[in-house]
Amino acid sequence: MEKVKKQRHPLRVILIIVLCLSVLGLNVYLLKDKIKFTGTPSTETWAATDAYDASKYVTMTKKNGGDFKILQLADTQLSDAYKDIKRTFDIITQAIEATTPDLLMLTGDNVAGLLNGPKGYLLVSFLDSFEIPYAAVMGNHDGEGLYDIEKMGEVYASGKYSLFVKGPDSIHGTGNYGINIADENGEIVYALVMIDTNRYRTYEDGKNGYDYIYPDQIAWYEWYIKGVSETVYGSYDPDGGKVVKSLLFHHIPLPEIDDIRSEIEGADAPKAADAFREDPCPPLLNTGMFAKVTALKSTTHTFFGHDHVNMINYEYQGVYFVYGAKTGPCSYYDADRQGTTLITIKNDLSIGVEFLLV
Numbered sequence: 180m181e182k183v184k185k186q187r188h189p190l191r192v193i194l195i196i197v198l199c200l201s202v203l204g205l206n207v208y209l210l211k212d213k214i215k216f217t218g219t220p221s222t223e224t225w226a227a228t229d230a231y232d233a234s235k236y237v238t239m240t241k242k243n244g245g246d247f248k249i250l251q252l253a254d255t256q257l258s259d260a261y262k263d264i265k266r267t268f269d270i271i272t273q274a275i276e277a278t279t280p281d282l283l284m285l286t287g288d289n290v291a292g293l294l295n296g297p298k299g300y301l302l303v304s305f306l307d308s309f310e311i312p313y314a315a316v317m318g319n320h321d322g323e324g325l326y327d328i329e330k331m332g333e334v335y336a337s338g339k340y341s342l343f344v345k346g347p348d349s350i351h352g353t354g355n356y357g358i359n360i361a362d363e364n365g366e367i368v369y370a371l372v373m374i375d376t377n378r379y380r381t382y383e384d385g386k387n388g389y390d391y392i393y394p395d396q397i398a399w400y401e402w403y404i405k406g407v408s409e410t411v412y413g414s415y416d417p418d419g420g421k422v423v424k425s426l427l428f429h430h431i432p433l434p435e436i437d438d439i440r441s442e443i444e445g446a447d448a449p450k451a452a453d454a455f456r457e458d459p460c461p462p463l464l465n466t467g468m469f470a471k472v473t474a475l476k477s478t479t480h481t482f483f484g485h486d487h488v489n490m491i492n493y494e495y496q497g498v499y500f501v502y503g504a505k506t507g508p509c510s511y512y513d514a515d516r517q518g519t520t521l522i523t524i525k526n527d528l529s530i531g532v533e534f535l536l537v
Contacts, residue, residue: 190268190304190305190308214325215325215327216296216325216326216327216330217327217329217330218326218327218328218329218330218331218332218333219329219333220329220345220348221332221344221345221346221347221348221353222348223344223345223346223347223348224347224348224349225346225347225349225350225399225402226349227398227402229402230406231402231403231405231406231407231409231410233359233367233406233407233410236356236357236358236359237342237358237359238358238359238360238361238365238367239281239282239312239358239359239360239361240360240361240362240363241281241360241361241362241363241368241369241524242362242363243362243363243364244526245526246523246524246525246526247281247282247360247369247523247524248278248279248280248281248282248521248522248523248524249280249281249282249283249284249371249426249521249522249523249524250274250275250278250280250282250283250284250519250520250521250522251284251285251286251428251482251503251504251519251520251521251522252271252283252284252285252286252289252503252506252519253285253286253287253483253484253502253503253504253505253506253519253520254286254287254288254318254484254485254487254503254505254506254509254510255267255271255285255288255289255290255302255506255507255509256288256289256290256291256318256320256507256509256510257289257290257291257292257298257301257302257509258291258292258509258510259292259294260509263507263508263509264298264301264509266507266508267506267507267508267509268305268507270506270507270517270518270519270537271305271506271507271519273537274518274519274521274535275309275311277535278521278535280311280521281311281312282311282312282313282314282342282358283306283309283311283312283313283314284313284314284315284371284428284482284522285313285314285315285316286315286316286318286428286429286430286482286483286484286503287315287316287317287318287319287321287376287429287430287431287483287484287485288318288319288320288321288430288484288485288510289302289315289318289321289335290302290320290321290324290331291320291321291323291324291509291510292320292323292324293324293325294324294325295320295321295322295323295324295325295326295331296324296325296326296330296331296334299321299326299331299334299335300334300337303334303335303337303338303341304338306338306340306341307338307339307340307341309340310340311340312340312341312342313338313340313341313342313343314341314342314343314358314371314373314428315335315341315343315354315373316354316373316374316375316376316428316429316430317331317332317352317353317354317375317376317430318376318430318431318484318485319376319377319378319379319389319390319430319431319485322353322378328353328378329345329353331353332345332353332354335354342358343356344356346373346375347399349395350393350395350396350398350399351375351377351392351393351395351396352374352375352376352377352392352393352396353375354373354375355373355374355375355396355399355400356373357370357371357372357373357403357407358370358371358373359371359407360524366411367407367410367411367423368423368424368524368528369423369424369425369426369524369528370403370404370407370423370424370425370426370477371425371426371428372400372403372404372425372426372427372428372478373428373429374392374396374400374427374428374429374468375392375396375429375430376389376390376391376392376429376430376431376462376483377389377390377391377392377393377431378390382463382464386463388462388463389431389460389461389462389463390431390462391462391463391464391465391466392429392433392462392466392468393466394466394467396468397466397467397468397471400468400471401471401475404422404423404425404475404477404478405475407423407425408421408422408423408477411423417475417476417477418476422475422476422477423477424477424478424479424528425477425478425479426478426479426480426481426482426522426530427472427478427480427481427482428481428482428483429481429482429483430483430484430485431460431461431462431483431485432459432460432461432483432485432486432500432502433461433465433468433469433481433483433500434461434462434464434465434469435461435465435469435495435496435500436459436461436500437459437461438495439491439493439495439500440455440459442495443455443491443493454489454490454491454493454502455489455491456488456489456513456516457486457487457488457489458486459486459489460485460486469496469498472498473496473497473498478498479498479499479530480498480499480500480501480522480530480532481498481499481500481501482501482503482520482522483500483501483502483503484502484503484505486502487505487510487511487512487513487516488505488511488512488513488516489502490502490503490504490505490516490534492532492534499530499532501520501532503519503520504516504517504518504519504520504534504535504536505517505518506518506519515536516536517536517537518534518535518536518537519535520532520533520534520535521533521534521535
């Protein structure tokens with residue numbers, strides 16, 4: 180009787196390749212300063228005087244009378260350990276099967292380590308298998324390996340179902356872009372805005388810390404909000420109800436997270452105090468992003484990750500700050516805070532947030 184050959188699952192084959200590359204990691208590490216895969220900067224430019232054109236941005240459709248569901252994947256941070264990658268993928272798979280989302284949103288530190296490029300392609304291949312659109316922002320770790328941040332942008336954009344774009348090269352960051360949500364009549368009802376919080380910097384006082392959102396990015400954000408609102412209403416007038424509501428996605432929390440921590444931990448709410456299990460790590464300089472958010476009166480929620488064991492959904496000055504649940508065991512984590520975050524744009528355009536823990 181002829182023996183039947185066992186077929187290998189394509190994903191397992193890719194994982195084996197990644198592990199083989201990891202064995203060679205030390206040799207590659209010794210040559211890391213001589214080996215670097217660099218990407219090509221975006222050809223897109225932007226100026227504040229440009230006219231906003233909604234047709235240049237992806238528009239997804241929200242069914243009339245239905246919900247639009249976004250599944251946030253925070254700090255997947257794929258490591259070199261097969262069991263951790265498998266566990267992360269299992270968590271994502273279970274969450275997708277349970278929620279049937281319309282969009283997957285990765286909020287930075289999607290991969291980490293020297294072999295960031297191969298693991299990025301692995302992540303893209305895995306997400307493509309669900310045939311669900313997905314978007315991403317960059318974290319501080321995404322471009323630390325052999326692939327620079329521009330090259331990683333090309334990796335994330337390579338997927339068949341990927342909506343990631345690098346955005347304008349004329350402003351700081353890789354991955355500043357927007358996605359609009361329209362009803363079945365084609366009218367935009369919500370905007371999703373992705374902002375790159377950049378990586379690291381040395382400040383004027385000599386301190387090293389995380390980088391910040393730059394003034395040109397804030398100007399672009401304002402231009403986007405006003406532009407999409409004028410497209411829908413003919414003018415931007417938030418006090419008159421003429422503003423498109425929006426959700427903001429980024430990786431590093433805004434500096435106001437320290438004020439939120441003080442406010443939460445100072446309240447008579449013991450359970451709320453457990454929200455912060457580690458010190459938040461925002462940039463050392465406040466460049467005014469949140470001040471612009473509150474002034475424009477568009478963004479209702481801002482979603483981020485970065486600090487793996489913090490988890491909140493807290494309203495501050497009219498805007499909800501949401502630390503997404505850490506997705507998977509890659510890098511440090513708390514076992515009772517592994518999972519995903521389900522964001523629902525409801526029929527009445529209110530926003531639901533649910534932590535799906537495993």
